[in-house]
Amino acid sequence: MVGEGMTGERNAPSRSTLELTERQRIVLRAVVEDYVLNATPVGSKALVDRYALLVSSATVRSAMAELEALGLLSHPHTSAGRVPSDLGYRIYVESLMRESTLDRADQLMIRHQFSQVQLTTNEWLRLAASILATSTRSAAVVTPARARRARYGHVQLVELADKARLAVLVLGDGNVVQRRLDRASIDRASAGQQLGQADLDTAAATLNSALAGLSAPQIRRKVAKMGPLGAHVTEVVAQMLEESDSVSVEDVFTDGIANVLEQPEFAGGSKLRGVLEVLQRSDFLEQLVPVLGRRGGVTVIIGHENVNDAMHEVSLVFAPYGTEDSALGLLGVLGPTRMPYPRAIPTVRYLSTLMNELISHHPGETHD
Amino acid sequence: MVGEGMTGERNAPSRSTLELTERQRIVLRAVVEDYVLNATPVGSKALVDRYALLVSSATVRSAMAELEALGLLSHPHTSAGRVPSDLGYRIYVESLMRESTLDRADQLMIRHQFSQVQLTTNEWLRLAASILATSTRSAAVVTPARARRARYGHVQLVELADKARLAVLVLGDGNVVQRRLDRASIDRASAGQQLGQADLDTAAATLNSALAGLSAPQIRRKVAKMGPLGAHVTEVVAQMLEESDSVSVEDVFTDGIANVLEQPEFAGGSKLRGVLEVLQRSDFLEQLVPVLGRRGGVTVIIGHENVNDAMHEVSLVFAPYGTEDSALGLLGVLGPTRMPYPRAIPTVRYLSTLMNELISHHPGETHD
DNA sequence: GGTTAGCACTCTCATCGGTAGAGTGCCAAT
DNA sequence: ATTGGCACTCTACCGATGAGAGTGCTAACC
Numbered sequence: 001m002v003g004e005g006m007t008g009e010r011n012a013p014s015r016s017t018l019e020l021t022e023r024q025r026i027v028l029r030a031v032v033e034d035y036v037l038n039a040t041p042v043g044s045k046a047l048v049d050r051y052a053l054l055v056s057s058a059t060v061r062s063a064m065a066e067l068e069a070l071g072l073l074s075h076p077h078t079s080a081g082r083v084p085s086d087l088g089y090r091i092y093v094e095s096l097m098r099e100s101t102l103d104r105a106d107q108l109m110i111r112h113q114f115s116q117v118q119l120t121t122n123e124w125l126r127l128a129a130s131i132l133a134t135s136t137r138s139a140a141v142v143t144p145a146r147a148r149r150a151r152y153g154h155v156q157l158v159e160l161a162d163k164a165r166l167a168v169l170v171l172g173d174g175n176v177v178q179r180r181l182d183r184a185s186i187d188r189a190s191a192g193q194q195l196g197q198a199d200l201d202t203a204a205a206t207l208n209s210a211l212a213g214l215s216a217p218q219i220r221r222k223v224a225k226m227g228p229l230g231a232h233v234t235e236v237v238a239q240m241l242e243e244s245d246s247v248s249v250e251d252v253f254t255d256g257i258a259n260v261l262e263q264p265e266f267a268g269g270s271k272l273r274g275v276l277e278v279l280q281r282s283d284f285l286e287q288l289v290p291v292l293g294r295r296g297g298v299t300v301i302i303g304h305e306n307v308n309d310a311m312h313e314v315s316l317v318f319a320p321y322g323t324e325d326s327a328l329g330l331l332g333v334l335g336p337t338r339m340p341y342p343r344a345i346p347t348v349r350y351l352s353t354l355m356n357e358l359i360s361h362h363p364g365e366t367h368d
Numbered sequence: 369m370v371g372e373g374m375t376g377e378r379n380a381p382s383r384s385t386l387e388l389t390e391r392q393r394i395v396l397r398a399v400v401e402d403y404v405l406n407a408t409p410v411g412s413k414a415l416v417d418r419y420a421l422l423v424s425s426a427t428v429r430s431a432m433a434e435l436e437a438l439g440l441l442s443h444p445h446t447s448a449g450r451v452p453s454d455l456g457y458r459i460y461v462e463s464l465m466r467e468s469t470l471d472r473a474d475q476l477m478i479r480h481q482f483s484q485v486q487l488t489t490n491e492w493l494r495l496a497a498s499i500l501a502t503s504t505r506s507a508a509v510v511t512p513a514r515a516r517r518a519r520y521g522h523v524q525l526v527e528l529a530d531k532a533r534l535a536v537l538v539l540g541d542g543n544v545v546q547r548r549l550d551r552a553s554i555d556r557a558s559a560g561q562q563l564g565q566a567d568l569d570t571a572a573a574t575l576n577s578a579l580a581g582l583s584a585p586q587i588r589r590k591v592a593k594m595g596p597l598g599a600h601v602t603e604v605v606a607q608m609l610e611e612s613d614s615v616s617v618e619d620v621f622t623d624g625i626a627n628v629l630e631q632p633e634f635a636g637g638s639k640l641r642g643v644l645e646v647l648q649r650s651d652f653l654e655q656l657v658p659v660l661g662r663r664g665g666v667t668v669i670i671g672h673e674n675v676n677d678a679m680h681e682v683s684l685v686f687a688p689y690g691t692e693d694s695a696l697g698l699l700g701v702l703g704p705t706r707m708p709y710p711r712a713i714p715t716v717r718y719l720s721t722l723m724n725e726l727i728s729h730h731p732g733e734t735h736d
Numbered sequence: 737g738g739t740t741a742g743c744a745c746t747c748t749c750a751t752c753g754g755t756a757g758a759g760t761g762c763c764a765a766t
Numbered sequence: 767a768t769t770g771g772c773a774c775t776c777t778a779c780c781g782a783t784g785a786g787a788g789t790g791c792t793a794a795c796c
Contacts, residue, residue, distance in 0.1 A: 043788050056740050061789065079747040079788045120547060120611075122619075156524045158538045162728070168536055168544055170526045176536055176546045179488060243488075251490075257625070258644040267635075273626040280623070360530070411759050424769050429760065447759045447776040 020070075020091075026053065027063045028072055029096040032084045036338050039264050041081030086303035086337060089315070093300050093341050102346045106135070110350070114358065124358055125253045128331055128351055133256025136317075136344045138335030142253045143285060145322040145329035145359055147173040148293075150244035152211045152219060155237060157181075157200035165200065167233060169240050172213065173327035177240050181233070189232040203229055207237070216241035252285065256333075265313065265336050274310030275334070284308060285330060292320040293328050298349045303337040313337065317344045319352035322359055331355065388438075388459070394421065395431040396440055397464040400452045404706050407632050409449030454671035454705060457683070461668050461709050470714045474503070478718070482726065489542075492726055493621045496699055496719055501624025504685075504712045506703030510621045511653060513690040513697035513727055515541040516661075518612035520579045520587060523605060525549075525568035533568065535601060537608050540581065541695040545608050549601070557600040571597055575605070584609035620653065624701075633681065633704050642678030643702070652676060653698060660688040661696050666717045671705040681705065685712045687720035690727050699723065 020028070030051045034042045044057040044064060053060060064082050067073045072088035084092065102110075110131055114124065125142045132140035151172030158166045165181040186195070207230060211219055219238045226234050257276070266272045278284050287307070292299055301316040317339070318332030332348050333339075388396070398419045402410045412425040412432060421428060432450050435441045440456035452460065470478075478499055482492065493510045500508035519540030526534045533549040554563070575598060579587055587606045594602050625644070634640045646652050655675070660667055669684040685707070686700030700716050701707075 041788090045788075057788095058740055058742090058790095059738085062739090065790080075789090077747060078790095079745085079786095081788065153528070154524070154526045156522070156536065156538075158522045160521070160538075160542045161540055164542065166538060166542055166544075168524065168538060170524075170528075170534060170536060172529055174528045174532065174534055174548070176534075176544060178544045180542070251619070255648065258641040261629070261644075262638055262641060270630055273630060276626040276629075409759090413759075425759095426761095426769055426771090427767085430768090433761080443760090445776060446761095447757095447774085449759065 020067075021063075023055075023059075023063050024067055025096055027060055028067055028084075028088060029092060031064070031067075031073060031082055032088060032092045032096070035084055036340055039338060041076055041083050043081035046081070084338075086305060089302045089337055089341070090305070093302070093345075097342050097345075099342055099345060102350045106347075107350060110354065114354065122251070122253075124355070125251075126255075128355060129253040129255040132331065132333050132347060132351060133259060135347050136333045136335065136340065137256070137259045138333040138339060138344065139254060139256045139260045139279075140331075140333050141279070141285070141318075142331040143329050144175065144251055145173065145327035145355075146175060146244060147171065147327050148245075148289075149215050150175075150241045152214045152237065152241065154212075155204050155207050155233070157204045157233065159195075159197050159200060165195075167236055167240070169237055171241075171244060175244070175327075177244060179236060179240055181236065185232055186229070189228040191228065195229075203233065206230060207233060211237070216245060254279065260314075260335050263336050263338075265338065271313060275314055278308055278310045279334070288316075288318060288330060289320075289328065292318055292330060296320065298345050298352070300341065300345065315339045315341075317341065317348050319348050321352045321355040323356075327359065329355065329359075388435075389431075391423075391427075391431050392435055393464055395428055396435055396452070396456060397460060399432070399435075399441060399450055400456060400460045400464070403452055404708055407706060409444055409451050411449035414449070452706075454673060457670045457705055457709070458673070461670070461713075465710050465713075467710055467713055470718045474715075475718060478722065482722065490619070490621075492723070493619075494623075496723060497621040497623035500699065500701050500715060500719060501627060503715050504701045504703065504708065505624070505627045506701040506707060506712065507622060507624045507628045507647075508699075508701050509647070509653070509686075510699040511697050512543070512619055513541065513695035513723075514543060514612060515539065515695045516613070516657075517583050518543075518609045520582045520605065520609065522580075523572050523575050523601070525572045525601065527563075527565050527568060533563075535604055535608070537605055539609075539612060543612070543695075545612060547604060547608055549604065553600055554597070557596040559596065563597075571601065574598060575601060579605070584613060622647065628682075628703050631704050631706075633706065639681060643682055646676055646678045647702070656686060656698060657688075657696065660686055660698060664688065666713050666720070668709065668713065683707045683709075685709065685716050687716050689720040689723040691724075695727065697723065697727075 030047050031042050034047065034050060044060040047053060047060050048055065048057050064073060068075060068082065072085055072091060073082040074085045076083060113127060113131065121144065125144055129140040129142040153172045154170040156168045158168060160166055164183065165186060166178060167181055168176065168178045170176050210222065216238050219234060219241065223231050223234045223238065260266060261272060298317060298319045303315060304312050306312060306316065313336065314334055315337045316332055316334050318330060320328055320330055322328045331351060333344050398415050399410050402415065402418060412428040415421060415428050416423065416425050432441060436443060436450065440453055440459060441450040442453045444451060481495060481499065489512065493512055497508040497510040521540045522538040524536045526536060528534055532551065533554060534546060535549055536544060536546050538544050578590065584606050587602060587609065591599050591602045591606065628634060629640060666685060666687045671683060672680050674680065674684065681704065682702055683705045684700060684702050686698060688696055688698055690696045699719060701712050
């Protein structure tokens with residue numbers, strides 16, 4: 001069923017104002033499904049033929065006219081069939097769609113793929129994106145799970161072959177970030193003294209006990225209390241945490257862009273340009289995080305419901321995974337508004353719960 | 369000048385067999401440059417007009433006919449202008465193109481962008497891709513620099529909040545890879561004993577002294593000599609090294625796909641599908657690594673010269689960076705064969721040397 | 737009253753002939 | 767060797783035409 005948490009980004013017209021007759025519901029559903037399938041405006045005759053409606057085309061025509069008056073369908077031109085409007089899709093998704101959970105078989109197949117792969121988180125993410133993309137024939141986006149507020153876990157200072165020093169910071173949520181240390185600053189901090197790996201280790205140990213579990217601002221306050229070397233590294237660590245606090249587009253996994261490229265509505269090519277650019281920009285996904293995180297479950301954003309102008313011709317089906325208080329990630333698909341929602345929504349939902357499992361008690365047997 | 373290392377992937381016809389007259393050279397160059405600019409077949413009249421050739425169109429026509437006989441130009445149909453063939457581009461790139469080094473101004477601008485950004489390697493890569501893409505109006509690909517043979521540097525075992533254990537491995541080249549440890553195996557290895565962070569640290573210290581500088585096969589041989597916990601972690605570490613030995617597509621940065629999508633030759637959209645898919649596959653870049661690495665400098669692969677069928681309609685301009693014996697990365701652009709080579713080649717070359725600098729003696733002042 | 741058949745009307749899309757224009761190839765003249 | 771000239775070819779464009787799909791309306795029907 002389509003529970004709460006499926007409402008659109010913008011305030012969708014409240015359902016109560018839109019009481020459709022049974023016939024209208026049937027017709028709207030048929031129009032949406034036919035259009036999703038064939039990408040061509042659908043006429044009254046074709047509808048009765050293909051969907052075994054028990055009424056004549058004339059009746060369907062009048063129902064269509066009513067739906068158009070309600071703003072759920074639209075007319076490319078006088079003598080073409082009807083096309084669902086964004087609002088039409090919305091109603092469809094909220095109350096017309098026969099949403100199934102994913103086939104048992106599909107579930108098992110997906111699980112199987114995950115069980116085959118080694119335990120690298122990145123490989124999970126890539127795999128998730130790939131599965132989403134192929135099974136919904138849309139573009140898929142998967143972000144790694146990140147704590148909303150990054151916390152210090154463990155730092156290690158490593159001396160590389162070429163005398164450069166590397167700070168490796170393990171965050172509280174298990175993510176790892178790294179950063180080369182500026183050699184000049186280090187030399188300055190150590191007052192010209194030669195530092196060996198042993199010195200680095202003791203410095204790291206001090207930091208680890210002093211900073212464990214702290215967030216960026218808390219760490220900032222401690223900088224002053226450290227020795228010169230410690231202060232410098234602490235400063236760097238604080239920066240690293242701050243960067244982790246903002247979702248970086250850096251390691252977002254996408255897949256299946258070619259799928260949506262093939263859709264007839266984007267044949268021109270240039271229509272997708274804006275979308276692609278937005279996808280690359282980090283702020284877009286950043287905006288999504290709080291919305292999805294708060295809401296939980298699958299969120300569908302259809303065409304103009306998207307605040308972003310470039311996305312007015314596409315729909316998003318997204319869900320968060322992970323837990324809000326520990327690490328939170330995003331995953332979902334992007335496609336034309338003419339998207340196979342009944343397929344996309346369960347798939348996204350299933351993958352979200354699956355990633356959840358993997359993230360939390362991960363090596364556990366694949367029960368469900 | 370176009371030095372060695374510019375020869376194509378397949379054995380291009382040796383230059384000596386193709387002695388062009390001066391006129392042919394001029395005409396071929398003009399045809400290529402005009403076609404690159406306008407994407408429309410170019411006729412004899414247009415050529416003399418636009419390029420102030422000192423001869424009549426009839427003369428140009430006969431030169432064109434000769435070039436066509438040599439296989440350097442081709443004819444979409446009887447009464448259309450000429451279009452360069454892959455071979456025509458090849459000759460152009462090898463000996464006709466006026467290749468300049470990058471403008472001083474451009475160089476400075478690029479350097480400036482790099483100096484603004486923080487010292488994260490990933491940010492460098494992303495920036496490089498972005499610069500390549502915008503300045504050549506093609507798609508850009510940048511892979512991280514990886515040692516051909518990964519070596520053990522330093523390992524750290526970290527206990528996470530949820531009792532999971534993480535192995536963080538710093539490679540000899542400064543790259544960091546991580547892996548969650550399977551809880552069940554750890555419990556087994558530790559014979560049910562509770563392990564604290566202190567135990568993990570000592571275990572890591574043992575490994576660090578025993579394995580420093582070793583490669584995967586060398587480490588494999590040592591597994592047996594470790595204690596139960598050590599053996600398990602050593603095994604995992606060996607796996608991580610092995611994975612690093614193969615270029616993973618995992619963190620390849622691409623940018624500007626939209627640029628090539630807009631090119632008229634890909635208007636259909638579906639033509640690019642194959643290309644996109646190949647780009648996502650790791651083996652494609654893997655194949656490139658040894659070729660580019662051995663050769664050094666910029667390599668241009670034009671249309672059918674590419675071994676990969678899906679890439680027959682695009683050209684690649686790629687260069688390695690880093691040093692062959694330490695860490696080696698790839699960067700370059702992908703565009704239609706009708707690519708602005710005189711712009712792309714110097715840009716790729718400059719970025720390759722720049723990345724080189726950044727990787728090796730990196731924080732150094734931005735002299736050049 | 738809801739449903740249906742019928743019909744006139746509208747609009748798109750594919751087709752077709754005709755034409756303009758670009759470009760070639762060849763030949764004869766320079 | 768180069769060039770002007772010319773016949774020829776092919777595409778792209780334009781407008782007209784007709785078929786087809788689909789609508790909206792009305793009058794009949796149950």
